[in-house]
Amino acid sequence: xxFDGQVLRxxxxxxxxxxxxxxxxxxxxxxxxxxxxxxxxxAAVPPHRCRPDPALLPxxxxxxxxxxxxxxSAPPGSRCLLYRYPLPGGAPGPPNGTGPCTRxxxxxxxxxxxxxxxxxxxxxxxxxxxxxxxxxTTHFFGWLVGSVALGPACDRFGRRIVFALSLVLSIPLGxxxxxAVDYLMLVMMRMLFGAMLAGAFLSLYVARLELCxxxxxxxxxxxASFFWVxxxxxxxxxxxxxxxxxLLQAAITLGLALLAACWWSPSLFPExxxxxxxxxxxxxxxxxxxDLARGNGVSLENGPPTGETLLAEMDSQAGGAPRAEYHSxxxxxxxxxxxxxxxxxxxxxxxxSGIRHxxxxxxxxxxxxxxxxxxxxxxxxxxxxxxxxxxxxxxGRRAVLLFGTILTGVSSLLLLALMQYLMAWLxxxxxxxxxxxxxxxxxxxxxxxxxxxxxxxxxxxxxxILAAHMLGQAATPMMDIQPSQGFFLHHVVFASFAVLSVLSxxxxxxxxxxxxxxxxxxxxxxxxxxxFHPSRRHCCRQDQLPLLSTHIGASPYDPESYxxxxxxxxxxxxxxxxxxxxxxxxSPLGPET
Numbered sequence: 001x002x003f004d005g006q007v008l009r010x011x012x013x014x015x016x017x018x019x020x021x022x023x024x025x026x027x028x029x030x031x032x033x034x035x036x037x038x039x040x041x042x043a044a045v046p047p048h049r050c051r052p053d054p055a056l057l058p059x060x061x062x063x064x065x066x067x068x069x070x071x072x073s074a075p076p077g078s079r080c081l082l083y084r085y086p087l088p089g090g091a092p093g094p095p096n097g098t099g100p101c102t103r104x105x106x107x108x109x110x111x112x113x114x115x116x117x118x119x120x121x122x123x124x125x126x127x128x129x130x131x132x133x134x135x136x137t138t139h140f141f142g143w144l145v146g147s148v149a150l151g152p153a154c155d156r157f158g159r160r161i162v163f164a165l166s167l168v169l170s171i172p173l174g175x176x177x178x179x180a181v182d183y184l185m186l187v188m189m190r191m192l193f194g195a196m197l198a199g200a201f202l203s204l205y206v207a208r209l210e211l212c213x214x215x216x217x218x219x220x221x222x223x224a225s226f227f228w229v230x231x232x233x234x235x236x237x238x239x240x241x242x243x244x245x246x247l248l249q250a251a252i253t254l255g256l257a258l259l260a261a262c263w264w265s266p267s268l269f270p271e272x273x274x275x276x277x278x279x280x281x282x283x284x285x286x287x288x289x290x291d292l293a294r295g296n297g298v299s300l301e302n303g304p305p306t307g308e309t310l311l312a313e314m315d316s317q318a319g320g321a322p323r324a325e326y327h328s329x330x331x332x333x334x335x336x337x338x339x340x341x342x343x344x345x346x347x348x349x350x351x352x353s354g355i356r357h358x359x360x361x362x363x364x365x366x367x368x369x370x371x372x373x374x375x376x377x378x379x380x381x382x383x384x385x386x387x388x389x390x391x392x393x394x395x396g397r398r399a400v401l402l403f404g405t406i407l408t409g410v411s412s413l414l415l416l417a418l419m420q421y422l423m424a425w426l427x428x429x430x431x432x433x434x435x436x437x438x439x440x441x442x443x444x445x446x447x448x449x450x451x452x453x454x455x456x457x458x459x460x461x462x463x464x465i466l467a468a469h470m471l472g473q474a475a476t477p478m479m480d481i482q483p484s485q486g487f488f489l490h491h492v493v494f495a496s497f498a499v500l501s502v503l504s505x506x507x508x509x510x511x512x513x514x515x516x517x518x519x520x521x522x523x524x525x526x527x528x529x530x531x532f533h534p535s536r537r538h539c540c541r542q543d544q545l546p547l548l549s550t551h552i553g554a555s556p557y558d559p560e561s562y563x564x565x566x567x568x569x570x571x572x573x574x575x576x577x578x579x580x581x582x583x584x585x586x587s588p589l590g591p592e593t
Contacts, residue, residue, distance in 0.1 A: 017295025151463020
């Protein structure tokens with residue numbers, strides 16, 4: 001059953017109801033973006049220094065205040081050390097060494113708009129500084145686990161159930177983060193919270209895509225990305241308004257609770273009719289189609305004969321009570337083409353998000369140290385999405401993805417080889433270009449994969465792609481655990497991967513303006529086209545003297561006529577062979593007679 005070409009068209013296509021559901025699917029991206037991006041503000045590290053300890057000072061300096069006390073207590077610019085004097089409490093003299101802080105730290109607040117963060121709550125600085133990127137890494141790991149675990153659940157239980165359940169479970173986990181009493185509880189709650197956000201994002205992405213016909217898929221999906229960026233831009237203002245990290249987390253969780261209360265209704269998030277029909281849930285699929293058609297102003301029961309025929313066909317197939325057909329994640333790896341396409345696009349999504357750290361690091365000298373890279377990344381994401389909107393439908397998914405990987409690789413290689421020779425403005429320009437290209441590659445890889453994967457395994461397959469994307473994003477906090485080590489190797493590896501991705505993208509098929517595959521057989525039928533197609537004049541030219549007369553629209557192959565042709569040919573060859581030819585080669589068309 002051709003869903004895009006027949007079923008969806010009869011149900012009104014991308015009509016009034018479909019447009020309303022698409023717009024309704026954009027709004028949850030604001031709350032989900034707040035949940036993902038909040039980690040940057042919650043764990044913002046403010047400027048800090050050791051709190052002076054008078055017990056370590058000579059007696060003559062213990063009553064000092066202000067700059068005199070600071071100069072006597074700590075080395076200039078030191079964040080983690082205090083002077084040690086030969087005889088504390090004795091005669092003043094020069095310090096003979098340094099040691100760690102003994103009375104905690106003083107913080108310059110607010111940090112990223114917050115008067116308190118995770119760092120100030122548990123003093124995650126100096127010897128414990130590695131716990132900040134570790135917490136961010138575990139949050140990304142939660143998104144990774146949620147994508148892998150809840151993707152197959154989308155294919156087994158439905159997109160709507162996974163979306164609603166993920167939102168409901170994220171509410172107590174979000175409040176658990178806000179009420180965390182120690183670092184370990186915080187890390188566990190943040191990881192589980194990220195897993196639930198991943199389930200909501202994945203199910204929403206898949207349901208939105210399956211709602212659209214081919215001409216509207218790109219614009220509807222990319223429009224949702226603008227709402228994602230809107231959530232990122234809203235976050236700093238929300239942080240300034242609440243000023244405390246616990247209140248910020250609580251405000252984000254309240255937004256998710258409001259989202260769950262509203263989007264629980266099937267009128268805002270119905271089950272995917274495409275998925276219901278692809279998994280042979282015909283009665284539910286028929287009802288979902290009727291609801292969609294009714295909302296689009298189309299009547300299938302009393303409409304054109306083709307609509308009545310479609311409903312009659314569904315009723316006849318459902319009359320035999322067919323069992324629902326579900327496919328597991330392992331089914332992807334038994335295919336000939338789907339697994340290869342998924343592997344390539346997972347690789348490009350991983351590179352697009354992982355190589356970004358190589359470019360972001362070059363933004364560190366610019367101030368303000370938090371807001372400049374934060375808003376630059378958000379702005380470049382808007383530009384990347386606009387670029388995709390303007391080019392992908394015109395030039396094709398594969399060509400634009402190839403162009404993005406080339407730009408990413410060239411920017412990375414130039415910075416890797418020539419950064420010490422380039423002027424500061426050129427380094428900044430190449431870094432911004434690399435960020436823009438890598439964001440376009442990551443976004444297009446996810447969208448491209450969602451169009452290639454069959455409906456019956458789209459949730460599980462796209463979960464793997466998103467997991468690779470999150471693994472690449474986790475590279476940034478992982479590198480910050482030891483910021484002075486491993487960056488050059490990281491840059492070399494990802495630059496090499498970017499070059500390799502240019503070659504692998506050429507193996508992908510093209511999905512522009514094509515219907516979504518629903519079955520595994522349809523997914524395996526997507527083959528790689530040529531980059532350079534022959535011209536219309538040459539592709540339409542026929543041989544002047546064909547072996548057999550060809551007619552456009554001729555009847556299909558007739559085995560009876562072919563058998564008569566073979567028999568007549570064998571008799572003709574047998575009559576010409578004679579006795580002298582008995583020892584020769586037989587006819588290639590059949591045995592000798």
